[in-house]
């Protein structure tokens with residue numbers, strides 16, 4: 001993304017984007033060696049054909065660093081010009097401190113403040129983007145936002161209900177005020193905490209502290225998920241958020257060139273398209289290649305959509321997401 005020569009007040013948005021996916025590809029067939037499943041079941045229920053798995057010596061910060069460096073390069077910015085880092089992840093480097101501290105150090109940015117937004121699952125990146133936008137409106141120059149997930153490291157490889165769904169990736173954006181920014185026209189977010197237990201990883205918190213017994217029962221990677229409920233709410237909330245963000249910007253769906261939804265499941269994406277009345281060529285999908293990569297899913301999809309020439313200057317692009325919490329959100333961009 002080319003940086004603007006002169007700064008135009010009022011246009012806050014993305015000036016750089018980057019993504020990283022680990023090299024190792026794991027097919028559905030490979031999952032049949034771990035759990036009682038089949039390529040046919042996974043494809044037909046989720047649309048997923050393969051996903052990326054981080055190498056054994058890679059951790060969350062390694063993925064985050066690669067995506068961050070690519071976003072910085074895309075923005076044409078050295079790290080010294082970043083004045084804040086926000087990391088959205090549910091699969092942190094360690095329990096305390098947060099991943100942003102490791103990333104700040106790795107990027108050699110000792111004067112940059114950094115923090116994580118954790119726990120909102122796949123909705124994390126859009127939340128972080130919204131926060132970054134308000135930080136720039138509040139006077140920050142350049143905020144680096146990273147969505148990173150190394151889900152395959154923390155999930156239960158013996159639970160077929162969840163393990164086949166996820167993959168590892170990172171995506172990043174630099175948010176700033178610039179005449180050439182991909183403008184964030186509007187952003188919306190919502191939460192329904194009454195559904196906090198429907199998609200959750202409980203062990204390790206104060207409700208269920210780590211214990212020997214818990215570890216013996218593998219509870220530390222026991223992701224509880226009521227799949228059908230998650231499915232229905234994901235469709236409802238992502239569609240609702242999409243409508244809200246359009247209304248906020250005074251725009252209509254027929255003017256949107258591309259919708260980039262959270263890549264959880266092909267059936268969820270198809271259902272959102274049906275509810276909104278969208279033609280399939282207006283919806284970007286890469287879930288078949290990467291599975292659900294949590295908070296990395298939206299930036300990864302956005303980078304791929306852009307690099308594949310799916311968006312042109314002037315296009316409206318709508319991002320919509322949903323995750324544990326339940327949290328959801330949408331963002332309307334103008335390229």
Ligand SMILES: CC(C)(COP(=O)(O)OP(=O)(O)OC[C@H]1O[C@@H](n2cnc3c(N)ncnc32)[C@H](O)[C@@H]1OP(=O)(O)O)[C@@H](O)C(=O)NCCC(=O)NCCS
Nearest residue numbers: 037038041045122160161164227228230231264265322323
């Ligand atoms: C998980 C999901 C794919 C299951 O699909 P579904 O059509 O709802 O599946 P159903 O509930 O009809 O069937 C579940 C059955 O398949 C089985 N099953 C679950 N995972 C399986 C797998 N990987 N392989 C084979 N069978 C599997 C279950 O054990 C269950 O069997 P049973 O009926 O004998 O108990 C679907 O509910 C979903 O996508 N939910 C949203 C998940 C999600 O995206 N989470 C992240 C949100 S950000």
